[in-house]
Amino acid sequence: MSTSTTASSDRQTLQVSRHVRFIQELDTKKDDLFYWLSEHLRLNGVYWGLTALALLGQPDALDRSDVIDYILSCQHASGGFGGHLGHDAHLSCTLSAVQVLVMLDALDRVDCDKIAEYVARLQDPETGAFMGDHWGEIDTRFSFSAVACLSLMDRLSVVDVDKASEFVLACQNPDGGFGSIPGAESHAGQIFCCLGFLSIVDRLEYVDVDTLGWWLCERQLGNGGLNGRPEKKEDVCYSWWVLSSLSIIGKLDWIDRDKLVAFILRCQDDESGGFADREGHYPDVFHTLFGIAGLSLLGYDGLNKVDPVYCMPLECIKQLGLHK
Ligand code: FPP
Numbered sequence: 541m542s543t544s545t546t547a548s549s550d551r552q553t554l555q556v557s558r559h560v561r562f563i564q565e566l567d568t569k570k571d572d573l574f575y576w577l578s579e580h581l582r583l584n585g586v587y588w589g590l591t592a593l594a595l596l597g598q599p600d601a602l603d604r605s606d607v608i609d610y611i612l613s614c615q616h617a618s619g620g621f622g623g624h625l626g627h628d629a630h631l632s633c634t635l636s637a638v639q640v641l642v643m644l645d646a647l648d649r650v651d652c653d654k655i656a657e658y659v660a661r662l663q664d665p666e667t668g669a670f671m672g673d674h675w676g677e678i679d680t681r682f683s684f685s686a687v688a689c690l691s692l693m694d695r696l697s698v699v700d701v702d703k704a705s706e707f708v709l710a711c712q713n714p715d716g717g718f719g720s721i722p723g724a725e726s727h728a729g730q731i732f733c734c735l736g737f738l739s740i741v742d743r744l745e746y747v748d749v750d751t752l753g754w755w756l757c758e759r760q761l762g763n764g765g766l767n768g769r770p771e772k773k774e775d776v777c778y779s780w781w782v783l784s785s786l787s788i789i790g791k792l793d794w795i796d797r798d799k800l801v802a803f804i805l806r807c808q809d810d811e812s813g814g815f816a817d818r819e820g821h822y823p824d825v826f827h828t829l830f831g832i833a834g835l836s837l838l839g840y841d842g843l844n845k846v847d848p849v850y851c852m853p854l855e856c857i858k859q860l861g862l863h864k
């Protein structure tokens with residue numbers, strides 16, 4: 541975070557051009573150790589950056605054909621996508637790849653049936669749960685990733701949606717929240733995944749929305765920021781995981797909007813652009829997307845609207861007929 545004397549009022553408004561430049565320059569930071577340490581997240585990073593740019597109203601700020609070529613270069617013969625050239629295929633990268641191709645209207649460049657077969661092979665027929673990759677880790681993040689990816693390609697019917705729903709509903713806790721596997725504690729990131737999953741498969745009626753709404757709005761701390769679980773610190777990415785969850789259950793007005801907007805804006809880097817997880821930390825593209833997407837859900841002036849389930853521009857999801 542900059543220590544410059546930029547007027548504090550600068551941080552009270554969204555620094556659009558600085559954020560656009562921050563995202564455009566991400567691929568030039570090759571003398572930064574973090575650039576190499578985060579190689580496995582490069583494809584996810586393209587999704588985070590491109591979505592942030594689209595919400596900022598600058599969808600063409602990255603070269604379309606370069607982005608498509610890069611995404612295609614990460615695909616394996618299995619149909620799945622890896623996090624970067626030479627990295628193993630993973631469901632979360634496959635979702636990001638499909639999201640980017642949808643946003644760039646380039647889904648015709650891939651074989652959607654092959655991608656759908658890859659996703660279907662990751663479902664456990666016994667429990668309905670999804671693995672992230674062939675190593676077998678099971679988590680509600682992957683249940684969401686599977687149905688989000690398939691629905692964007694209009695291929696939901698290749699998996700057992702009833703079994704998949706049984707698994708997700710078995711992860712619901714008495715506090716109204718959801719965890720990563722049955723019996724695991726409620727966590728706002730997993731709650732987003734489970735609500736997103738249930739929205740896509742039209743089973744939101746099984747959610748105890750009042751109990752969950754309370755749990756979610758109790759995530760707001762005195763400084764306006766949101767945490768992901770009780771006793772944890774505030775973090776800009778939870779402006780997305782918590783807010784999108786509240787939005788999906790129709791309770792966005794249960795938190796203090798103005799205090800949250802002010803918290804998110806304080807986490808901008810007023811010199812380099814980008815958002816950090818909290819004030820005074822270094823910015824990164826992950827928190828940049830979720831800060832901007834959170835502001836979008838809060839109706840921040842001048843931003844394009846985001847879809848709370850797919851975390852993609854609302855217009856794009858509406859055009860596909862997927863907005864609920
Ligand atoms: C917190 O993780 C976030 C989650 C568990 C949700 C992750 C969601 C996905 C991978 C699905 C794809 C998402 C989108 C928006 C399309 P963390 O590891 O930072 O948790 P911590 O704060 O407890 O460390």
Ligand code: ZN
Binds near residue numbers: 776777778817
């Ligand atoms: Zn975070």
